[in-house]
Amino acid sequence: xxxxxxxxxxxxxxxxxxxxxxxxxxxxxxxxxxxxxxxxxxxxxxxxxxxxxxxxxxxxxxxxxxxxxxxxxxxxxxxxxxxxxxxxxxxxxxxxxxxxxxxxxxxxxxxxxxxxx
Amino acid sequence: xxxxxxxxxxxxxxxxxxxxxxxxxxxxxxxxxxxxxxxxxxxxxxxxxxxxxxxxxxxxxxxxxxxxxxxxxxxxxxxxxxxxxxxxxxxxxxxxxxxxxxxxxxxxxxxxxx
Numbered sequence: 463x464x465x466x467x468x469x470x471x472x473x474x475x476x477x478x479x480x481x482x483x484x485x486x487x488x489x490x491x492x493x494x495x496x497x498x499x500x501x502x503x504x505x506x507x508x509x510x511x512x513x514x515x516x517x518x519x520x521x522x523x524x525x526x527x528x529x530x531x532x533x534x535x536x537x538x539x540x541x542x543x544x545x546x547x548x549x550x551x552x553x554x555x556x557x558x559x560x561x562x563x564x565x566x567x568x569x570x571x572x573x574x575x576x577x578x579x
Numbered sequence: 580x581x582x583x584x585x586x587x588x589x590x591x592x593x594x595x596x597x598x599x600x601x602x603x604x605x606x607x608x609x610x611x612x613x614x615x616x617x618x619x620x621x622x623x624x625x626x627x628x629x630x631x632x633x634x635x636x637x638x639x640x641x642x643x644x645x646x647x648x649x650x651x652x653x654x655x656x657x658x659x660x661x662x663x664x665x666x667x668x669x670x671x672x673x674x675x676x677x678x679x680x681x682x683x684x685x686x687x688x689x690x691x692x693x
Contacts, residue, residue, distance in 0.1 A: 466621075497681065507669065507684040549649055553621055565610050566637065567682065569621035 464489045467557050468570035475544055476578050483539040483573045485554030496530070496537045497567065501551040510552075514538060544577045549576070571575035581605050585670050585685035592660040592692045600655040600688050602670030609654040609675040612682070615639065615666040622669060628653055629675075660692045 465488040475481045489498065498510040513530050514519045525542045536574060539549055551574050555567040586601045604611065612627035614637075624637030628647040642664060653672075657664060662682040667689050671682040 467620075470621075499684075505667070506686050509681050509683070512679065523693060538586045549615070555584050555622075565612065565682065566621070566624055567614075568612075569623070571619055 463512065464491075464494075464556050464558050464568040466554050466568055466570035468552075468554055468573050470500050470573045471571070472540045472574045472576070477546060480540060480542050481482070481544050481575065481577075482552075482554050483541075483575065485537045485539065487535050487537065487554070487556045489500060489556060489558040491558040494556060497555040498528070498537075498539050498554045499555065501553065501572070503550070507553075510539075541575075546573075546577050546579055549575060549577045580645045582609050583670055583672050583683050583685035583690050585668075587688060588686065592657075592690065594661060594692060596660050597656070597658050598660065599630070600657075600668055600670075600690070602653045602655065602685060603651050604653075604670075604672040604683070605651065606615065606672060606674070606683065607650060608672035608683070609650070611647065611670065611672045612637070613643070613645065613653070614669045614671065616669060616687075617666050625668075662692045664690065665692045666690060 465485045494515045496513045500508045527540045529538045551572045553572045554570045557567050583604045609630050613625040614622040616622045623639045625643050627633045631647050631650050634645050634647055635657040647653050667687050669687050670685040673680050673682050
């Protein structure tokens with residue numbers, strides 16, 4: 463069975479601060495896929511990133527960066543110089559097992575990020 | 580491109596009523612699925628389909644039925660609604676395979692069962 467833990471239920475920062483959202487996953491499969499999704503107040507789910515277990519380099523996209531560490535089963539997400547528009551619920555998710563690819567996702571419980579002006 | 584379209588956006592039911600949540604995608608995706616989102620629990624998989632005529636259960640299938648007669652549509656049926664089914668429901672789809680495969684989500688249906 464797979465499990466995703468997002469221990470931070472709510473985080474509040476002031477605009478321009480950096481913030482890191484933690485994600486710890488559990489799986490016995492050697493091939494798996496990790497995702498981050500953003501859910502703004504409007505409610506839709508917006509895809510941010512996919513990381514395959516066999517791709518070990520970290521990724522940066524503008525103000526967003528992701529740190530994938532197999533040794534600690536973590537896939538943390540950092541927002542640099544946060545903005546009010548970053549306020550949202552962020553979900554980490556995992557896909558693994560015989561289903562392969564990236565379809566049946568196990569989600570964490572989400573982290574509510576509030577960026578104050 | 581409409582992507583994944585869910586209807587209705589809001590619905591209120593009485594206990595015991597039945598209804599169907601509609602989901603359609605216009606991206607010719609083979610895979611479609613339904614999730615429910617409850618406070619503090621993230622999203623949980625209800626049912627999924629890997630193609631027309633093929634469906635299977637996810638983590639929380641009880642109380643829900645699905646069918647997949649076409650590639651485009653994947654309706655979710657509640658045969659006898661219960662208050663425990665009050666939730667936000669998301670439909671999702673993805674193309675089969677590929678290193679960059681990811682789920683595309685609809686905008687959600689907020690369901691209240693009284």
